[in-house]
Amino acid sequence: MAEATVKFNVGGKHFEVSRALIDAQSDTMFGRLVSDAWNDDPGKAVFIDRSGDIFAQVLGYLRYGSFQSPSHAWMFDRELDYYGITSAQASIKDQGSLLKVMDSFTEPLTQAQKSMTCF
Numbered sequence: 001m002a003e004a005t006v007k008f009n010v011g012g013k014h015f016e017v018s019r020a021l022i023d024a025q026s027d028t029m030f031g032r033l034v035s036d037a038w039n040d041d042p043g044k045a046v047f048i049d050r051s052g053d054i055f056a057q058v059l060g061y062l063r064y065g066s067f068q069s070p071s072h073a074w075m076f077d078r079e080l081d082y083y084g085i086t087s088a089q090a091s092i093k094d095q096g097s098l099l100k101v102m103d104s105f106t107e108p109l110t111q112a113q114k115s116m117t118c119f
Contacts, residue, residue, distance in 0.1 A: 006046070008047075008055070009048070010050055011055070015055065015056070021062055054076060055079070061085075062085075
């Protein structure tokens with residue numbers, strides 16, 4: 001009998017999610033990580049060497065179709081790419097939030113770079 005939940009250990013943070021959520025992502029890295037070919041012990045947590053904080057947001061996106069932390073949008077986008085969740089990237093970019101956040105990071109940096117003097 002298949003487990004009702006899947007356990008993940010991501011960067012030392014532990015998550016337990018419904019198997020149905022992961023099965024709905026069968027064409028992504030999630031599907032591969034929990035497949036019989038990769039995971040010989042379904043009761044054991046799957047270790048992923050990534051940020052647990054961002055992973056929580058990725059799970060939130062899979063559950064609800066949106067994310068809540070625009071200050072981490074560029075990291076979120078990178079994690080979606082890592083996990084093979086590409087349909088979400090177009091949605092985020094269409095909203096323009098990712099570009100606005102990236103601009104907010106680079107604009108102050110550019111001004112700071114202009115004021116720096118090299119010795």
